[in-house]
Amino acid sequence: MMVVDLHSHSFYSDGTLSPRELVQRAKQQGVDVLALTDHDEVAGLKEAAEEAEMLGITLVKGVEISVSWTGNRTIHIVGLNIDPEHPHLKDGLTSIREERVRRAKKIADRLEKCGIENAWRDVTEEVGFEAVTRTHFARYLVARGYAKDMQQAFKKWLGSKGKAYVVGKWASMEQGINWITDAGGQAVIAHPPRYDLTRRKLESLVTDFKNLGGIGLEVVSNRYSKDEIAAMSSLARRHDLLASVGSDFHSPDNKYIELGQNLKLPPDTPAIWQEWFN
Ligand code: AMP
Ligand code: MN
Numbered sequence: 001m002m003v004v005d006l007h008s009h010s011f012y013s014d015g016t017l018s019p020r021e022l023v024q025r026a027k028q029q030g031v032d033v034l035a036l037t038d039h040d041e042v043a044g045l046k047e048a049a050e051e052a053e054m055l056g057i058t059l060v061k062g063v064e065i066s067v068s069w070t071g072n073r074t075i076h077i078v079g080l081n082i083d084p085e086h087p088h089l090k091d092g093l094t095s096i097r098e099e100r101v102r103r104a105k106k107i108a109d110r111l112e113k114c115g116i117e118n119a120w121r122d123v124t125e126e127v128g129f130e131a132v133t134r135t136h137f138a139r140y141l142v143a144r145g146y147a148k149d150m151q152q153a154f155k156k157w158l159g160s161k162g163k164a165y166v167v168g169k170w171a172s173m174e175q176g177i178n179w180i181t182d183a184g185g186q187a188v189i190a191h192p193p194r195y196d197l198t199r200r201k202l203e204s205l206v207t208d209f210k211n212l213g214g215i216g217l218e219v220v221s222n223r224y225s226k227d228e229i230a231a232m233s234s235l236a237r238r239h240d241l242l243a244s245v246g247s248d249f250h251s252p253d254n255k256y257i258e259l260g261q262n263l264k265l266p267p268d269t270p271a272i273w274q275e276w277f278n
């Protein structure tokens, strides 16, 4: 059986490995097909593709785009097999990274009001590029002792109920899907069980997504329960969407998530990669 993992991050977004190290780790873990899908960033794809070629594994060029749906809900759309040079996609991602910087400044302001000074300076010093995420703030808060671990950093500070929560004003879902499609890629809804949506809202998300040209749903991802996987498989089949799988690997520091592990699709669930290798 081919081992496929279509969702992962490098240090060009909020992962900790270089694209080269990520691909090497995938190879060690027995992955045959890996997608690098950094948040709103494609800068790591060239290096990842070079390393994959050297090691004889297939690198799918991907991206994970932050979009806003029905006003202020953030949804992540994974684009697979994109042309990272396509101007619509490139310009779109640049605009999202600009919003990331604006939002990060607001997060730092809120932290400052709570007595945590210099967060902006310290976090951007470490990040060194535009694709700043809440993960970077979380690592900073843990390192400085303001939270005991990443979970707590989100719960206490950065998550939707946290003291320094700032909602991003991303592009619309329609725009995100169009950038991916214009760049020759396939749009996939990332981690659908992770948005805290009611079943009805999730149905409505999937309906909108499909009407706007989306074609895939992540049916298996990190630490989904059996019930969640069955529900996502059923959702995909009912809406005639192709199933994707991905670990959402960020770092070897997370002992629970490994590249290519536990990503088997349930039977009778049409895989998005089925038609790629004919
Ligand atoms: P952002 O795109 O800047 O809003 O940051 C979102 C990222 O934060 C996600 O891609 C995850 O990597 C990370 N994240 C969100 N919630 C948590 C959590 N509870 N624990 C650890 N990481 C999280
Ligand atoms: Mn992330």
Ligand code: MN
Residues within 6 Å of the ligand: 064, 076, 190, 191
């Ligand atoms: Mn995501």
Ligand code: MN
Residues within 6 Å of the ligand: 007, 008, 009, 064, 248
């Ligand atoms: Mn991700």
